[in-house]
Amino acid sequence: MASYLINRVLLERYLPKLALQGLASTCSCPRLEKRGIYTLDPIDKDESTFNKILIANRGEIACRIIDTSKRMGIQTVAVYSVADRQSKHVSKADEAFFIGPAAASESYLNMDKILEAVKVTRAEAVHPGYGFLSENAQFVQKLEEQGVCFVGPSVDSITGMGDKLESKRLAARAGVNTIPGYDGLIKDADHCVQISREIGYPVMIKASAGGGGKGMRIARNDQDARTGFKLSSQEAMSSFGDSRMLVEKFIENPRHIEIQILGDKHGNAIYLNERECSIQRRNQKVIEEAPSVFLDEETRKAMGEQAVRLCKELGYYSAGTVEFLVDENRNFYFLEMNTRLQVEHPITECITGVDLVQQMLRIAKGHKLNIKQEDVKINGWAIENRVYAEDPYKNFGLPSVGRLYTYREPTSLPGVRCDSGIEEGSEISIFYDPMICKLVCYGKTRDEAIERSIAALDQYIIRGVTHNIPLLRDILTEKRFVEGSISTNYLKEVYGDGFEGRKLVDADKYKMLAVSVSLFAKWDTRNRLFLNGPRIRIHEKIRDSWDLVVKMDEENIPAKVSQTNGFYDVRIGDQDFKITKEDINLAEPLILTKINGEEPVAIQLASRNAHGEHQIIFQGTKYDVKIYTKPTAKYIDFIKTKPKIDVSKKVLAPMPGVVKSVSCKVGDKVVEGQELCVVEAMKMQNSMTCGATGIVKIMNIKEGQTVGENDLLIELE
Structure with missing residues (x-):
């Protein structure tokens, strides 16, 4: 696909204003701007600045740079890939330039495409944001050769600090405290084990050209060192195009x-x-x-x-x-x-x-x-x-x-x-x-x-x-x-066993349930008053009380709701609550109300169905709350639940991604904990191991294949 340019100035000249309404930009932090927190060195409109800059990045950091540039009176150019053609940073910028396919290596990391965008748009400077080409000395060198300013440090600074070995030497020379480690690059997994033993476990294995947590592993023994070297070097190559690794002492509890x-x-x-x-x-x-x-x-x-x-x-x-x-x-x-x-x-x-x-x-x-x-x-x-x-x-x-x-x-x-x-x-x-x-x-x-x-x-x-x-x-x-x-x-x-969600104390749980049953009462009233679709009244008499059973976490909790004088009077168990009726809006995903007119409560209604099943988000965590009338609740317990499926001999994709490597084939005997494949998503390597000993029966993947979350990758017999 050929590169092309969207220029807002030309659009404003030749298209009706109505067509431009979708391109209007808004500050990502409007309250911040009104308060004017940038007070230590405010923008001086009389100070010379760039006429136009190109932002060699995407997403929130591109939007952030655009916001300040606009306040300084600088025109901005956004770049975008196929995946980002309708992204927010594209609409916020004054101009936008297409740079290639969705893969970062073919777009945001493609120096030639970025340099072409700079040349075509006649940008005077390039702000790299973070990630991508922000610490690429070769990119800075090429910009300088074109007479374009890089909004960042010099080539020498990037080179010196970009290599972790060299940066450590420079830091020591400047009198900065440094961590003990091996002053050289690691050749292979055996060399990694040797150096790790000499330094003394635990050690940190990390990419020399790394950053942002990519290509880093802690090793506490020889096996960790071998595995860590392999996965970190693969991750580093994928993220930075550089698989060089180093090892240093890992400081506990820092x-x-x-x-x-x-x-x-x-x-x-x-x-x-x-x-x-x-x-x-x-x-x-x-x-x-x-x-x-x-x-x-x-x-x-x-x-x-x-x-x-x-x-x-x-x-x-x-x-x-x-x-x-x-x-x-x-x-x-x-x-x-x-x-x-x-x-x-x-x-x-x-x-x-x-x-x-x-x-x-x-x-x-x-x-x-x-x-x-x-x-x-x-x-x-x-x-x-x-x-x-x-x-x-x-x-x-x-x-x-x-x-x-x-x-x-x-x-x-x-x-x-x-x-x-x-x-x-x-x-x-x-x-x-x-x-x-x-x-x-x-x-x-x-x-x-x-x-x-x-x-x-x-x-x-x-x-x-x-x-x-x-x-x-x-x-x-x-x-x-x-x-x-x-x-x-x-x-x-x-969270030693992993994050399992928020555990509510009874007082908080009952507050959440009080609002939940108020939602049920509001929903039931609406259904009794009107047919779905046209607002045709079907009942003159409105129900003013409900006898309910709330099912949550295997517990059946009795509840009563009545509506009087603009409130829902709720009894959950042996506790009473008063909820303002006008705060309960079935059309809004967020319910903001006060318990008994005093204590503020925020609850999100994630979903609801006609069978009384609600998904409520409260204090950050999603809860399944089932609300039934008493007659209905009598029959619910007779409904059979689906049996749990044994997945110990199945390897499922934990997330959408790309299969980077496969280390077994049909007929292979594998043991519990053995690596079978590696799946990469968003530059993160995930080693997939088997949960049981067995023989590979089904192989649904090959290297380079894209998989979805919970896809069956490998099955054992």
């Missing part, structure tokens, strides 16, 4: 704390305090906060000064992040430096008042930093929840794909910012990262930021894909998190 830095082209550098990023799964961050509850002022200052020292050693300019591991005694060690904008940058913006994208554009244009170190303060607290399209009940989040048929962000709440690249109708595909949104909540204190995060998650409506809000919501109320007692092992230690 915190992952990073320092945001800014440097200009005139030798000035500052740090913008820290972000706590310890809550992770598979070395990818889940919840971040700024500042860290763990650091004292002395440690914060020491870490910041070392980060600035590294910045000056490199001659670094633009935004960057120096990541540290911090042990229980506040000893800190250099982990890596990300020479780009971080995913979690909004929480730093919230507590410092600095627009990091604006600063990157200013620095790229050659301006000096207007901000001095003494200007940087910590104002309040901010928490970022990464809302992903993934199933938190499967290994803390295997990716989910699908179309968002209902999508509403909780941006009407105070102190809430949503950075997203999707909207209602958008599709989450297997080709890219499954992030839906970065939900950022900020307040004067950590407690207020947590409270606002909980309220926002309760009112976040996402239908069409499985998402991780149940896990995020549960973490925010968990004792250790609330106390700030966390480490990178948090999820494993708190």
Whole structure:
């Protein structure tokens, strides 16, 4: 398909205004803009800037960059693949350029296509966002050869920090604390085992060119080292096109704390305090906060000064992040430096008042930093929840794909910012990262930021894909998190058997059920009053009370509902509740009401059918609630349930993806725990093992094949 360009200026000239209404862009955080939190160095309209920039990225980060660029008066060019042709970032930009097929290697990682887009659109600069080509020195070199500015650091800085071995040497030279490890590349699995033994288990095996948690495994013994080397090198090749690996000592129970830095082209550098990023799964961050509850002022200052020292050693300019591991005694060690904008940058913006994208554009244009170190303060607290399209009940989040048929962000709440690249109708595909949104909540204190995060998650409506809000919501109320007692092992230690959903105490359960039976009463009243379809009244007498049985978690709970004076009077078990009738709206997926006129409650109605079966989302978790009239309930117990199917000898796809390798064939004898195949989705490698010993009877896959969630891959006899 030939490349082509969508130019909004030409569309506005030649098409009716009505046709452009769908292209109107809106800020991803309107309340944020009204409040004007970017106060430390506001945009100077008289300061020189670029006329037009191209954003070599997609999704939420492309939308984020477009927002600041518009406020600075800079025209923007979006690039997009086949899968993204109707994406939000395409409609927000002034122009959009098609760059190829859905696979990132053929579009967003295709330097020639991006360079062609730069040339055709005559963009003066390229902002890479994060991921893709953001830390590719060859790409920066080619831009410079075309006379195009890269909104980021120099080739030397990217090269020096992009290789983990070289970055560690540079950090040591700059006087930054480093982790013990092997100063060289690992040749193969045997070499990995040898080096791991010399360093001493546990060790971290990771990609030399890695980042974002890809290509990383912890090894605690020789078998872990062999398997980790194999899977990490495959993952690294898939993610970065570079399979080189290294090994270093793994620090037990550390915190992952990073320092945001800014440097200009005139030798000035500052740090913008820290972000706590310890809550992770598979070395990818889940919840971040700024500042860290763990650091004292002395440690914060020491870490910041070392980060600035590294910045000056490199001659670094633009935004960057120096990541540290911090042990229980506040000893800190250099982990890596990300020479780009971080995913979690909004929480730093919230507590410092600095627009990091604006600063990157200013620095790229050659301006000096207007901000001095003494200007940087910590104002309040901010928490970022990464809302992903993934199933938190499967290994803390295997990716989910699908179309968002209902999508509403909780941006009407105070102190809430949503950075997203999707909207209602958008599709989450297997080709890219499954992030839906970065939900950022900020307040004067950590407690207020947590409270606002909980309220926002309760009112976040996402239908069409499985998402991780149940896990995020549960973490925010968990004792250790609330106390700030966390480490990178948090999820494993708190949810040792995996996340199983929120366990409701009786008081909360009865509140949820009180609203649920009110929904039933409203639904039953509507059905008795009107035929479905035309509003034809079929009954004059309205039922004013219901005797019900609620079935939940194998428990039968008696319930009574009566409607009087604008309220539903509800009795659940031996507890009484009063629910305002006008708050119960069957057309809305979100029910906001107050229990007894005082305590606010947010409940989402995920689904309901004519048989009294409701799916209710409460406190982040989905519950099956069955509501029957007493006569109906008598007969329900006679209905037989479907028998459970034994899947121990079946290997099912845990998520949609591509089969990367198959290590058995029909007739092979395999043992429990043996790897049979590897499935990759969204650049994540998943080793599929058999749950029992047997002989391979059915083989439904081959390398390179695309599979769907729960597809039968292999079956044993």
